[in-house]
Amino acid sequence: MNFCPQCAQPIAEALIDGEIRRACPDTECGFVHFNNPTPVVAMIVEVEGGVVLAHNVSWPRKFYSIITGFLEAGEDPLECAKRETLEELNLHALNTELIGVYSFPQQNQVIIAYHVEAAGEIKLNEELDDYKIVAVENLKGWNMGTGLAINDWVAKRLGAP
Ligand SMILES: [Zn+2]
Numbered sequence: 001m002n003f004c005p006q007c008a009q010p011i012a013e014a015l016i017d018g019e020i021r022r023a024c025p026d027t028e029c030g031f032v033h034f035n036n037p038t039p040v041v042a043m044i045v046e047v048e049g050g051v052v053l054a055h056n057v058s059w060p061r062k063f064y065s066i067i068t069g070f071l072e073a074g075e076d077p078l079e080c081a082k083r084e085t086l087e088e089l090n091l092h093a094l095n096t097e098l099i100g101v102y103s104f105p106q107q108n109q110v111i112i113a114y115h116v117e118a119a120g121e122i123k124l125n126e127e128l129d130d131y132k133i134v135a136v137e138n139l140k141g142w143n144m145g146t147g148l149a150i151n152d153w154v155a156k157r158l159g160a161p
Helices: 077-089 146-157
Strands: 012-016 019-023 038-047 050-056 067-070 092-104 109-119 128-134
Touching: 038 077, 038 146, 050 077, 067 077, 077 092, 077 109, 077 128, 092 146, 109 146
Parallel strands: 038 109
Antiparallel strands: 012 019, 038 050, 038 067, 050 128, 092 109
């Protein structure tokens, strides 16, 4: 953001309540770009045989992950998880459970992760071009973002201490 969305003046850095923020220099205007994290809903979608990992069309070829989505205005995160499961994979959520909430500072996001038991015939939407079903015991997360939710869920599922 280079210009104030309220009055179109160039944005500058300013010290506000002890934090350096990008803000409008016009004190009458008072706009401050707080750059708050965006919530992202992530779904560990489990079907018979394992967890669905999908490949996004924009990702490196070998990278597969659980599906994610953005909330609509006013939408409950759980409803978002069910809607995205249907939209992205054409699967219907049967049971759902909150896994946890994870900070993802590298993307300025907060991940809200659900386990979704789902059924149906997988049909990918246009954002995805491939998927695989990975048995829970072969599922490995990584050390940030959605990977943290995967690790927590797998550990709980496999009964790790
Ligand atoms: Zn302004």
